[in-house]
Amino acid sequence: EVKLQQSGDELVRPGASVKMSCKASGYTFTDYAMHWVKQSPGQGLEWIGTIIPLIDTTSYNQKFKGKATLTADKSSNTAYMELSRLTSEDSAVYYCARGAFNNYRVMDAWGQGASVTVSS
């Protein structure tokens, strides 16, 4: 069974950074891309970026360049996203999602989401 287990919810201060994780199981981690998606309260979904763990290649939505940094640890089958210089606009639920094998641009498995609340 494919599973993406995300780290827990975070409460962070404005200006700080947060790093969240997404541990993959049930498939070969390096065979698939990993996307990250933001869902702001009551809002729709925004694609943040994608990492291809096999070659450590990333692509970002221009809107999130400088805000999000995607990395992956092949030894632990874990993808990470760090968000920096947090503001209230970054309060949201963040999802990791696997890119489909035959079509990496669609997301065929999702994590449960991790909530980030930015507040002093």
Add this chain to the structure above:
Amino acid sequence: DVQMTQSPYNLAASPGESVSINCKASKSISKYLAWYQQKPGKANKLLIYDGSTLQSGIPSRFSGSGSGTDFTLTIRSLEPEDFGLYYCQQHNEYPWTFGGGTKLELK
């Protein structure tokens, strides 16, 4: 960026009925549209990609159609587990963008 507009925003229906959800792109995206279902406490689920290709394991009562700028998700003979939020996503060009969502509610 390609803007994706879904309609209706809310949709109320009863089990057994058929419903359609629309998604309109601000420019042509060829056939490259996906549909997802979101339900509380459950992982988001890919339903359809490439406009009309049913994802493995998804019941055949779900179908997708359209190309260019106009797409439709149709659910025939609604089951109780089909109620929730539905999103479209264009996967034609960067950045991938999503529609605002349609809430399918029990009438």
